[in-house]
Amino acid sequence: MVNSYYYNGNQYIPSTSDDSTKGFLIASAASSAIMGTLPLFGKPFERQLAKEHTRNYLYKDAFLNSLKVSGLDKKGVQIIPMELSRTLNDYALGKNAAYFPKEKVVRINTDKISIAGFHELGHAMNDITGKFGKFLSKLRWPGRIIAGWMGTIALFSRPKPKDAPKSGFDYVKDNCGKIAFACMLPTVFEEGIASYKGIKLARKSGLAESLIKNMKKLYGKALLTYIGHATATGLAVGAASMIMDKFTRPTKVKEPDFTNFFF
Numbered sequence: 001m002v003n004s005y006y007y008n009g010n011q012y013i014p015s016t017s018d019d020s021t022k023g024f025l026i027a028s029a030a031s032s033a034i035m036g037t038l039p040l041f042g043k044p045f046e047r048q049l050a051k052e053h054t055r056n057y058l059y060k061d062a063f064l065n066s067l068k069v070s071g072l073d074k075k076g077v078q079i080i081p082m083e084l085s086r087t088l089n090d091y092a093l094g095k096n097a098a099y100f101p102k103e104k105v106v107r108i109n110t111d112k113i114s115i116a117g118f119h120e121l122g123h124a125m126n127d128i129t130g131k132f133g134k135f136l137s138k139l140r141w142p143g144r145i146i147a148g149w150m151g152t153i154a155l156f157s158r159p160k161p162k163d164a165p166k167s168g169f170d171y172v173k174d175n176c177g178k179i180a181f182a183c184m185l186p187t188v189f190e191e192g193i194a195s196y197k198g199i200k201l202a203r204k205s206g207l208a209e210s211l212i213k214n215m216k217k218l219y220g221k222a223l224l225t226y227i228g229h230a231t232a233t234g235l236a237v238g239a240a241s242m243i244m245d246k247f248t249r250p251t252k253v254k255e256p257d258f259t260n261f262f263f
């Protein structure tokens, strides 16, 4: 057999650079196909958020009042009403709202999606008064960056036989899908905690229970987007890694099996 070698009593054929190229192309295609499903997870949330524009008046006063109720105003948090902004972006259009921890401001169109504002104040609480929430929010960007690295590492070839001694990096390569998923979890938890605090704050601000119920629906859909993102990331990286393993791991040459002749 061409180029074969023995390791640990077994004969192996190493993969060729052609195999690596094929594996790379298929792995890349598979992971982008999986990541391509992401917008689906966000659809229910976007749909409801757009609907909320028409019943914003039910939430606006309670939301503006909730800044005082939460005590965040005394900590320097401000709400920036994006409906007054002269530049058109997702915040001004009421498609998005966000808390910016450095400036301690919530950018939100209070004429359209006040319902989302309680969640953003939940982020502010995580950032300013929450210990665990703050810890999680600090992990947010490093987590995303490491998950991104895992996507690259998944595409490396696996030149060692499966039973060869493993280095730390081999473990990372073998588990990159799981690591990528785990790196996305702090964001999912922090989002969940922000929503939980937001709902509590809305109640404290006097929002009617029927409106709270509607709010929970929206927040649930928002969390689904984050869960979808974490899951798709883990699966995309894991699939790429599995495909690269199939294409680039040296193949063990099976010994002829004589036992069959006796039965």
Ligand SMILES: [Zn+2]
Binding pocket: 119, 123, 191, 194
């Ligand atoms: Zn959020």
